[in-house]
Amino acid sequence: MSNPFSINGGAVVAMVGKDCVAIGCDLRLGMQALTVSNNFPKIFTYGDAYLGLTGLATDVTTMAELFRYKVNMYRLREERAIEPETMANLVSSSLYERRFGPYFVSPVIAGINQRTGKPFICGFDSIGCIDFAKDFIVSGTASDQLFGTCESLWEPDLEPEDLFETCSQALLNSVDRDALSGWGAHVYIITKDKVIKRLLKGRQD
Amino acid sequence: MADRYSFSLTTFSPSGKLVQIEYALNAVNQGVTALGIKATNGVVLATEKKSSNALTNPSSLEKIAYVTPDIGMVYSGMGPDFRVLVDRARKVSHTNYKRIYNEYPPTRILVQDVAKVMQEATQSGGVRPYGVSLLVAGWDEKPAGTGKGGPALYQVDPSGSYFPWKATAIGKSATSAKTFLEKRYSEGLELEDAIHIALLTLKETIEGEMSGETIEIGIVGPPADNLLGYEGVEHARGPRFRKLSPQEVDDYLTNL
Amino acid sequence: MSLFASPSYPPVGYAASAPRQHAFNPYTDNGGSIIGIAGDDFLIMAGDTRHTSGYNINSRTEKKVFRLSEDSTLVLATVGFGADAKDIAETMRLAVNDFKFQHNLKNMTVQAAAQYLFTVLYGNRFFPKYAYCILGGLDKDGKARLYSYDPVGSYSKEGERRAAAGAASSLIVPFLDNQVEFKNQYVPGTNFTVEREVEYLPVDKVKKLVKDAFTSATERHIEVGDGLQLVTISKDGYQEELFELKKD
Numbered sequence: 001m002s003n004p005f006s007i008n009g010g011a012v013v014a015m016v017g018k019d020c021v022a023i024g025c026d027l028r029l030g031m032q033a034l035t036v037s038n039n040f041p042k043i044f045t046y047g048d049a050y051l052g053l054t055g056l057a058t059d060v061t062t063m064a065e066l067f068r069y070k071v072n073m074y075r076l077r078e079e080r081a082i083e084p085e086t087m088a089n090l091v092s093s094s095l096y097e098r099r100f101g102p103y104f105v106s107p108v109i110a111g112i113n114q115r116t117g118k119p120f121i122c123g124f125d126s127i128g129c130i131d132f133a134k135d136f137i138v139s140g141t142a143s144d145q146l147f148g149t150c151e152s153l154w155e156p157d158l159e160p161e162d163l164f165e166t167c168s169q170a171l172l173n174s175v176d177r178d179a180l181s182g183w184g185a186h187v188y189i190i191t192k193d194k195v196i197k198r199l200l201k202g203r204q205d
Numbered sequence: 206m207a208d209r210y211s212f213s214l215t216t217f218s219p220s221g222k223l224v225q226i227e228y229a230l231n232a233v234n235q236g237v238t239a240l241g242i243k244a245t246n247g248v249v250l251a252t253e254k255k256s257s258n259a260l261t262n263p264s265s266l267e268k269i270a271y272v273t274p275d276i277g278m279v280y281s282g283m284g285p286d287f288r289v290l291v292d293r294a295r296k297v298s299h300t301n302y303k304r305i306y307n308e309y310p311p312t313r314i315l316v317q318d319v320a321k322v323m324q325e326a327t328q329s330g331g332v333r334p335y336g337v338s339l340l341v342a343g344w345d346e347k348p349a350g351t352g353k354g355g356p357a358l359y360q361v362d363p364s365g366s367y368f369p370w371k372a373t374a375i376g377k378s379a380t381s382a383k384t385f386l387e388k389r390y391s392e393g394l395e396l397e398d399a400i401h402i403a404l405l406t407l408k409e410t411i412e413g414e415m416s417g418e419t420i421e422i423g424i425v426g427p428p429a430d431n432l433l434g435y436e437g438v439e440h441a442r443g444p445r446f447r448k449l450s451p452q453e454v455d456d457y458l459t460n461l
Numbered sequence: 462m463s464l465f466a467s468p469s470y471p472p473v474g475y476a477a478s479a480p481r482q483h484a485f486n487p488y489t490d491n492g493g494s495i496i497g498i499a500g501d502d503f504l505i506m507a508g509d510t511r512h513t514s515g516y517n518i519n520s521r522t523e524k525k526v527f528r529l530s531e532d533s534t535l536v537l538a539t540v541g542f543g544a545d546a547k548d549i550a551e552t553m554r555l556a557v558n559d560f561k562f563q564h565n566l567k568n569m570t571v572q573a574a575a576q577y578l579f580t581v582l583y584g585n586r587f588f589p590k591y592a593y594c595i596l597g598g599l600d601k602d603g604k605a606r607l608y609s610y611d612p613v614g615s616y617s618k619e620g621e622r623r624a625a626a627g628a629a630s631s632l633i634v635p636f637l638d639n640q641v642e643f644k645n646q647y648v649p650g651t652n653f654t655v656e657r658e659v660e661y662l663p664v665d666k667v668k669k670l671v672k673d674a675f676t677s678a679t680e681r682h683i684e685v686g687d688g689l690q691l692v693t694i695s696k697d698g699y700q701e702e703l704f705e706l707k708k709d
Contacts, residue, residue, distance in 0.1 A: 077314065080348065089307035115347060148632025149639065151677035169646075173639040177631070201653070202645075 004056045004104035005126075007032060009180025010042050011140035012052035013171050014110040014121040015154060016133075017163035021119045023050050023110035024171045024187035026142075026202075029057055030180055038183035038204070042140075046071040047081035048111045050188055051091070054140030055105035055126070063105050066094065084111030084120040088130060095128030102126045106139040112192050119190075136170075142181040145174035164189045164198070172202050211330035225334055226327055229282075229363035232336035233375060236281035238410050239268070240374035240382055241340040242403055243358040247396035247445075248342035248425040250279045251403040252376075253411050254418070264451075269423040273298050273309040274444035275344045277423045281376030282337035282363075290335060294319045312343030312357035316367050324365025334363040338375040344425045344445040356425055372402075378410035385409050396426055404461055415458055417451025424449060488591045489514050491543035492684025494627035495525050496671055497595040498641060499605035499620070501661035503695035504597045506536045507671045508627075509679070509706060510688035512543055521687035521708065526701075529557045533568040534599040534694045537578070540627035541612065542591035549592055552581055571598030575608040575616065582614030589613050593626035603696055622659070629678035629685045636677070640670050664693065672704065679706045 009030045014023040029040035043052045044064045051067060053060040070090060074082050082090070088109050095103065103126060110121045122130050123137035131137060136154050138146035149170040158166055168187050175181035185200040215225040239252035254266050269279045270291040278294070280287040297318040302310040310318070319339065326334045339361040345354040360375060361367045372390045374382035389402045400422065404415070413419055423446065430436070430443035449457075492513040498505045508525030511518060523543065527550040529535035537553055539546035556577055560569040569577070578596055582589070594610040609624035610616045623641045625633040638644040646657040662670075671691060679686040689704040 077317075078311065083347075086306050086308065090305060093305045093307075144631040145635040147681040148629070148674075148677060149635050151632070151680050152636045152673050153639075169639055172645040173635040176638065176644065177635040 004059075005054075005106070006141050006180060008055075008057040008060075009141045009178070010040075010054040010057075010060075011138075011142035011146060011171065011175050011178065011181040012042055012054050012106075012108045013136065013138050013146050013150065013167060013174075014050075014052065014108045014123070015136040015150070015158075015163055015167045015170075016119050016121055017158040017160060019112075019117070019119065020158075020160040020163055020189065020191045021110045021112060021121055022163045022167035022187060022189045023052055023108065023121075024167050024185055024200075025052055025054075026140075026171070026175045026181045026183065026185050028175075028181055028183040033179070035183065041186050043186055043188060044068070046087060047075065048114050049082060049084040049087035050110045050190065051087070052108035052110070052139065053105050054108075055103075059103040059105045063103055063107070067091070070094070081114070083113050083115065084109055085113065087111070088120075088122050088124075091124060092128040092130050095124060095126065099127050106143075108137045108139050110137075110188070110190065112190055114192070117192055140181060142174045142178035145177045146170060149174050160189050160191055160196075164196075168198075168200055172200060176203055213328055213330050214333055215327045223327060223364070226364045229334040229336050230338075233282040233338045233363065234377065234379070236283070236337070236376040237268075238374055238376035238378040238382055238407070239279045239281045239340055240372070240386070240403060240406055241279070241342055241358045241360075241370065242372040242386065242390065242394070242399040243342075243356050243370065244394045244396040244399040246356070246426070247344070247399070248356045248358050249396065249399045249403045250277065250340055250342050250423040251400075251407055252279050252281075252421050253407060253413070254421050255413065263418045267421070269421050269448055271444075271446060271448075272315065272341075273343075273446075275309060275346075275425065275446055276312055276315055276341065277343070277425070277446040277448070278339050278341040279421075279423065280337045280339050281379075283335075286335045286337045287339075290319060290322065290337065290339065293322050297322070311345040311347065312341060312359065313345075313369075315343070316341050316359040316361060320361050320365045320367045323361060323363060327364060336363065338362050340373070340375060342423065342425050342446065372399075374406070382406050382410050396424065400424065400457055401461070404457055408461070417454035417458070420454050420458070422449040422454055422457075423447070487588075488542050488545075490541065490591075490628075491519070491546075492628045493523075493525055493540045494625065494629040494633060494675070494678055494682075494685050495538040495540050495593075495595055496623070496625045496633060496637070496674060497538060497597050497607045497609065497621075498623045498637070498662075498667050498671065499597065499607040500664055500667055502599070502603050502605060503664050503667075503693060504534075504536070504599065504605040504607060505664070505667050505671055506538045506595065506597050506692045506694070507675065508538050508540065508690050509675060509685050510690055510703075511684065511686050511706075513684050516683070518687075524690045526690050526692045527554070528692075528699055528701075529554050529574065530561070530568070533557060534699070535569065535571060535574050536597050536692055536694055536699070538595045538597075538626075539592045541593050545590040546592040546594075549578075549581060549590055549594060553578060556581075571596070571600050571606045572618075574598065575606075575618070575620075578608070578610060579614040579616055582610055582612065586613055593630075595624045595626060597694065599694060599696075605694070625674075627685075629682040632678050632681060633674045636674055637670070641667075664695070668693075675706060 025042035029037040348354040428443040495508040512520040512523035643657040648655040693700040
């Protein structure tokens with residue numbers, strides 16, 4: 001329990017559908033077994049790129065702020081929004097910069113590239129190695145459970161509303177079996193010209 | 206004691222000028238003419254290769270440099286300063302961009318980075334401004350700002366100022382070359398026409414004989430997958446910036 | 462070198478060696494996973510057939526589901542330390558067999574077997590058998606009963622509708638929550654106020670779920686794979702099927 005990745009708890013999942021992506025997170029913030037907050041979202045938006053962060057909560061907040069700064073600087077310099085793929089490489093290089101004193105986070109990126117129209121998701125380890133997945137990415141203290149539910153529930157080319165249901169069920173049922181995650185969830189369902197953010201109540205224990 | 210302090214050489218004159226920069230521009234204006242023309246589907250950079258001695262090997266003299274696979278540049282002014290800037294441009298394109306985003310910088314970003322290097326030489330202690338103006342040609346895959354991507358042509362001066370151009374020239378005969386370009390340039394120009402106009406412009410200003418040996422041309426065109434060195438890799442794309450071989454230049458000259 | 466060749470002991474220049482600690486580790490985790498799902502009048506018990514130690518695969522054909530006798534409906538699935546798991550299965554087989562002769566050829570009820578298994582496991586309370594057990598069978602009314610245990614015998618007399626244990630249980634359990642007990646599912650149009658009612662699933666649906674659970678666990682867990690042993694217990698008796706799982 002001195003593992004920095006499992007002190008505060010939390011779960012994030014991202015999935016690819018047909019011309020859409022979904023990304024969801026739980027809302028719990030804990031200190032070991034004690035729940036401190038039930039309103040601690042772990043997904044942050046940077047234009048077209050959505051970043052999910054699990055791990056040590058202080059690092060989650062720090063990384064979210066760091067990338068807000070970096071992405072804003074990028075947008076000012078380039079006079080355009082950062083693409084999800086570019087964001088992925090930015091996250092990777094930023095994490096690797098701290099190779100020998102890493103941020104204790106497991107980031108996930110989801111988004112649709114507005115230029116190419118392609119859905120994009122990826123995940124990282126805490127030192128920036130990218131996992132370019134075609135199906136789904138899981139992260140956090142409920143990652144084992146998420147691997148199980150996602151691998152069983154996910155199928156290719158889901159329409160947005162079906163993807164939302166699949167993603168939500170995978171997330172909800174996973175965090176219900178993880179004592180360190182839960183207390184409600186946020187799920188974003190992203191298509192090229194629309195983003196829907198839903199608050200799921202879930203079990204409050 | 207003198208080396209304990211280092212003040213910038215570039216200090217304001219009472220009239221508000223930075224004379225060191227003007228001297229640097231004088232060096233540029235004595236340099237061999239270089240020009241660039243932006244077309245709808247590419248860019249051309251052209252210059253004369255002038256060797257001061259008949260015994261030099263012209264093939265060893267290169268004035269157009271590769272910076273990234275899609276960006277190249279040419280100069281007017283001091284050759285050694287140019288080589289330093291090419292080194293820096295290649296370096297910053299990686300340190301400030303590729304190592305962060307895993308992609309090469311758009312032309313304007315690279316130009317800004319090089320311009321920053323040149324500006325710093327006008328304000329730092331113990332250095333002098335670079336004695337070159339640059340023409341940077343590139344191709345941007347992604348729309349930058351309000352632009353739509355595609356071909357890009359920039360000029361960078363010793364002061365660190367930079368300008369986007371449709372067509373321009375720098376160096377000894379810049380003024381007359383620009384007058385010529387103004388007459389010949391038209392919207393919707395294609396790369397092949399641009400190369401033609403570049404050679405015609407050069408012909409107006411050139412002192413020696415025009416040949417593949419004495420003319421250097423760099424173009425931004427379609428991806429040159431043949432220059433990749435390998436094939437069969439999906440999504441792999443060859444460089445867009447390439448230099449024309451003396452043979453290719455000669456072919457264009459015969460059709461002039 | 463001969464013992465007598467050395468004139469002095471310890472040998473000259475031989476540094477005094479640091480104290481060495483020896484330990485006997487009686488347990489190994491042999492991986493694998495098992496699932497049990499109770500239908501109304503049937504029972505599915507399943508396990509993969511991979512047997513591992515560390516990154517080694519000892520066997521691709523080691524079954525984890527044991528029939529406790531030829532003429533009863535009792536079935537035991539075990540995972541954990543393979544030797545202990547087998548020993549428990551053997552102990553239970555002997556007990557079921559013995560019971561029959563001690564009780565006028567009457568078979569042990571599934572409830573009795575469940576309580577007996579607790580006794581066996583708790584009997585080893587201070588040197589536990591490292592095995593997670595799932596016990597199942599049909600009761601006297603032909604209804605399916607399923608019990609799951611921790612290594613020292615904890616179990617619920619009520620029984621369960623579904624159980625999973627072993628290396629990939631953390632992957633499988635939430636899936637079963639969702640698909641067998643309909644957790645987090647609501648009746649459409651009720652605005653999340655009416656939970657979907659739990660119902661017994663038909664046997665083909667349950668088999669499909671079990672296969673899905675194992676192919677998924679095989680995909681994401683290195684200790685699960687090779688083969689799937691799927692046992693069905695119903696009024697038609699004991700039926701065992703074997704399916705291929707990925708071997709990588």
